[in-house]
Amino acid sequence: MTDKAAARLARATPEPVAKRIRGLSDRAIAWIFVAPTIFLLLSINIFPLIWTIRLSFTNFAANKPNAQVQWVGLRNYTRILTDADTWANMQTTAHFLIWTITFQVLIGFSLAWLINRKFKGNDLVTTLIVIPMMLSPAVVGNFWTFLYQPQIGLVNYAVEFLTGIPADSFSMLGPGGWARWAIVIVDTWMWTPFVMLICLAGLRSIPDYIYEAAEVDRASKWRQFWTITLPMALPFLMLAVLFRGIENFRMFDLVVLLTGGGPGDETLLASIDLKREAFEKWRTGYSSAYAIILFVTVFGLASIYVKALNKVKER
Known part of the structure; x- marks a missing residue:
């Protein structure tokens, strides 16, 4: 990106937003970029794994969603x-x-x-x-x-x-x-x-x-x-x-x-x-x-x- 393009981009950024960005530390900016990826990993990988572990201790059946779910402990294992x-x-x-x-x-x-x-x-x-x-x-x-x-x-x-x-x-x-x-x-x-x-x-x-x-x-x-x-x-x-x-x-x-x-x-x-x-x-x-x-x-x-x-x- 050339200096002129960077200057045009800076002028196009609203002043309140520019002030907030200038006030952020490098660590905060890094977290802003990393946070969406962490959220996706938690929602797509970690949460289903935790939910699967929880279901493994029950007698839950997906085709009977209204049936009473019983805690069976280690019986499935x-x-x-x-x-x-x-x-x-x-x-x-x-x-x-x-x-x-x-x-x-x-x-x-x-x-x-x-x-x-x-x-x-x-x-x-x-x-x-x-x-x-x-x-x-x-x-x-x-x-x-x-x-x-x-x-x-x-x-x-x-x-x-x-x-x-x-x-x-x-x-x-x-x-x-x-x-x-x-x-x-x-x-x-x-x-x-x-x-x-x-x-x-x-x-x-x-x-x-x-x-x-x-x-x-x-x-x-x-x-x-x-x-x-x-x-x-x-x-x-x-x-x-x-x-x-x-x-x-x-x-x-x-x-x-x-x-x-x-x-x-x-x-x-x-x-x-x-x-x-x-x-x-x-x-x-x-x-x-x-x-x-x-x-x-x-x-x-x-x-x-x-x-x-x-x-x-x-x-």
Whole structure:
């Protein structure tokens, strides 16, 4: 802003307002700008959390607003933590988390390492690889549902080629344990580019002179990878695992679009089970306790993981 523009703006400000502004301290002006953000955070995040905690100790049902609400204490939490179906859903969620993160880290880091070598057509290949993560889950879900169809699905014919199982004798989205792996494949295809970009940033942050010094010491490429590349890219790898772990723990839309939470309970993740309890069975108090347990689980694991990440960065 030029001096003339600033002068015109000052003249346009009413004198009473100008006097009040000139009388404010820097701290007061800072609070004026920060206050709307704090208010939004309190109203959108903090208040619903406090309200959910309160509801978790009651038998409140959202479809019966006029019914008497009873205080049940820790009964909802006890029922959830002693329910065998809840633990089965947690195991399904853990299966999904472990395998998707494993595949995404291995494939994503490998792609980042290859792209970092800067070959001809590098930019085009990078653009093509990141396309899946730009698509919405609705598009990805419908696209892969088509690929998984028993009659025309390309995935079924690929499985037939690899295993000899006839393509029309099974469905990737049907019973038999295939549905879990179908979701793992789709999520890996969609979000591996995200992990690749984070790993690529880590690889390109390593100074070239470190590799030059290693070559002077006659270190092999394999030793350079294990003593330079991997240790220096490890914080970025761990950051990618943190982001994908939090995101996949609350995975909902992609699973519902592909399987609807079925067949049976094979793909019934904890987030889908929470949705059923809240909006199909209308056990609002029970589902509130369920949500708090999931929140504490994610928050606790993430806190421990962040401490480990900080220790790796300090090395």
